[in-house]
Amino acid sequence: MAEPHQSLRSIYERALREEQRALIGWATGLAVFSVVMLAIFPTISGNESFSKLLEAYPESLRKLFDVTDYTTGPGYLRSEVFSFMAPLLVAIFAIIWGSDLVAGEEDRGTIDALLSNPVSRRRFVVEKWAALVSGVLLLSAMLELTLGLLGPAFKLHIGWAPLSAAVLGLALVAISCGSIAFAIGAATGSRALARGIGAALAVASYLLSSLPSLVSWLRPVRPVSLWYHALGTDPLVTGFHMGHLGVDLLITLLAVLVAVVAFERRDLAV
Numbered sequence: 202m203a204e205p206h207q208s209l210r211s212i213y214e215r216a217l218r219e220e221q222r223a224l225i226g227w228a229t230g231l232a233v234f235s236v237v238m239l240a241i242f243p244t245i246s247g248n249e250s251f252s253k254l255l256e257a258y259p260e261s262l263r264k265l266f267d268v269t270d271y272t273t274g275p276g277y278l279r280s281e282v283f284s285f286m287a288p289l290l291v292a293i294f295a296i297i298w299g300s301d302l303v304a305g306e307e308d309r310g311t312i313d314a315l316l317s318n319p320v321s322r323r324r325f326v327v328e329k330w331a332a333l334v335s336g337v338l339l340l341s342a343m344l345e346l347t348l349g350l351l352g353p354a355f356k357l358h359i360g361w362a363p364l365s366a367a368v369l370g371l372a373l374v375a376i377s378c379g380s381i382a383f384a385i386g387a388a389t390g391s392r393a394l395a396r397g398i399g400a401a402l403a404v405a406s407y408l409l410s411s412l413p414s415l416v417s418w419l420r421p422v423r424p425v426s427l428w429y430h431a432l433g434t435d436p437l438v439t440g441f442h443m444g445h446l447g448v449d450l451l452i453t454l455l456a457v458l459v460a461v462v463a464f465e466r467r468d469l470a471v
Contacts, residue, residue, distance in 0.1 A: 212315070212325055216332035220298060224336055227294050228343040231287070235347040238281050239355040245272055246356055274357045275437040278348065278367070283432060285407065287344060288371045292403045295337050295379025300395035302329040303464065304386035312469065322465045326387055330457050333379055341372040359437070366436035373449045374431035378403045380456040388463035402427070427452065 217224075270276030303326065306312035316325065345368040349361055382399030386392055410429035413419040423429050430445040 212328040213332050216329055228340055231340055231344050232347045239351055239357055242277055242355050242357045247272055274359045279437050283367045288374055291340050291375040292378045295375040296382045296399035299333050299379035299383035300386045300392045302383055304390050304392040307390045323461050326461045326464050334376055337372055337375050341368050363437045366441045370431035370436050373446055374427050377427045377449045377453045380453045384456040384460035387460040
């Protein structure tokens with residue numbers, strides 16, 4: 202049960218404090234995943250036999266999993282870390298937590314106690330969302346530091362600028378999906394609905410970013426994919442694309458606006 206008369210700032214702090222153990226666990230998991238991926242790289246780097254093996258793969262598979270320049274540092278990280286697994290993991294975290302931040306308070310019966318404090322509904326929603334963003338950025342920072350600092354020890358050298366561009370894209374797609382789940386939870390009070398739609402959105406976004414390289418008729422709809430704007434521009438090689446990132450940022454801000462307006466208008470009496 203929330204303590205009465207919490208300060209305005211405590212909504213944000215309380216959300217982070219409640220998720221502290223989960224954040225530590227997810228950050229540790231991402232660090233371990235990164236180290237394992239780095240440890241495999243020396244057996245692949247410059248391996249001509251492995252390159253020939255990959256060339257024998259069907260072109261459709263190489264395009265689907267973005268396996269190009271696989272024996273180079275950027276190509277390896279693109280394929281094994283940033284093309285699917287790491288963004289998916291962080292997005293899952295954001296969707297699970299985002300769907301719980303408001304709807305979970307309703308399910309646990311703690312929202313009335315929180316809103317009885319001198320804090321507006323708008324401030325409540327914004328601070329909850331700010332905690333979500335902070336959590337995603339923390340996980341993303343852990344991923345970047347692990348890859349950037351330990352990469353040279355495993356003969357994987359990549360500049361901080363392209364690595365930061367890829368991590369920023371990863372963080373933004375996770376924040377976008379998490380914010381949409383957050384908005385649905387705030388608007389409906391249903392964690393299950395928020396998680397279901399958030400997960401479906403993340404999967405559909407990935408497929409719409411990847412499949413157009415195989416299915417030509419899907420190319421016109423590729424720009425609707427959050428994943429495409431965040432990571433489909435190959436930031437590890439081409440760097441920051443602020444126009445594309447701006448699309449995901451705009452959708453994120455619209456989701457927050459929907460969350461605020463919908464929650465302010467809802468009747469929470471049961």
